[in-house]
Amino acid sequence: MGAKAAAPGDEGEPQGWQTDRSKAPVATKIVVAGGFGVGKTTFVGSVSEITPLRTEAVMTVASEGLDDLVAIPEKATTTVAMDFGRITLDAELVLYLFGTPGQKRFWFMWDDLVRGAIGAVVMADTRRLTECFPALDYFESCGLPYIVAVNHFEGTARYAPEDVREALSLPSYVAVVDIDARRRESVVDALLTLVRQALDAAPA
């Protein structure tokens, strides 16, 4: 487990479960959201057993405020890329990590992504903290468990997690963790924090 493939799309050796088509492992997922350049793909790549893969969704862009049910006179399409990775946790359990852009105009993708998800890691960069606001609003609105992971970039001021919590108006049960997305242990710790929080919130 954990061996990295050589190039994007090159998956390396197949996991045992991939070659037995008589049954499939349970698949579950965690969403990693945040602004552009905050380190989502780095985070995913630090723990993924495959080089992160990129999948794209095509979306139709309508002007703001337009009623979606009426005919859209001017349609434009844009492509939204999502990088994802995979961790085989045991022979019958596979965890996917989906990195998704944080802007509000991508909420349409999240509706689909969050269905069945364990929860979300919202990545924040304290130099551009406002970029994680829409993700927080979204996950609060749908009741998905989430934590905030402050990705610390070298040479930038460090803020106490409590200062970040206050700035983000987070409820006390939402964890705020400092991470280095390049470090596997740091990413695993963040995932453990999220899963524990999801467990606390799950009905008995």
Next chain:
Amino acid sequence: MTLTHPLPLRVPDRAAVGRRPARVRPYSLTGGRHRFGHVLRVETFVAALDDPGEWPEPVTGGLAALLMPEVRAIIGLCRRLRSVAEVSALLKMPLGVVRVLLGDLADQGRIRVYGIGYGGCRPDRALLERVLSGLSRL
């Protein structure tokens, strides 16, 4: 610690609680469910039921009939178990197209769509415990 700049303050969007985006998309109408009830989430596993070599008759109907090369590529790739997202990424085909094709192929008995392994919309406690112990072993 030096606080060079105060952090910007977020005002939570209380109005957003309980309100879901209203954009209408094919899969939002069906909840990702194809017409014969296949649930095709990004993490859903699929696998081919046939070998393309033993596959003389063309696919009939649906988008799959118009996209035979893509269909063959999907069947070929799915000789290993794959998630919907992996099919999309490895074949460089948009997620929406892959979902429609996989749904058509599942309807026609070419592709098996595996159950997600748990009911309901959220993982239950037992699954969360398994994930927790799996992650702890990494």
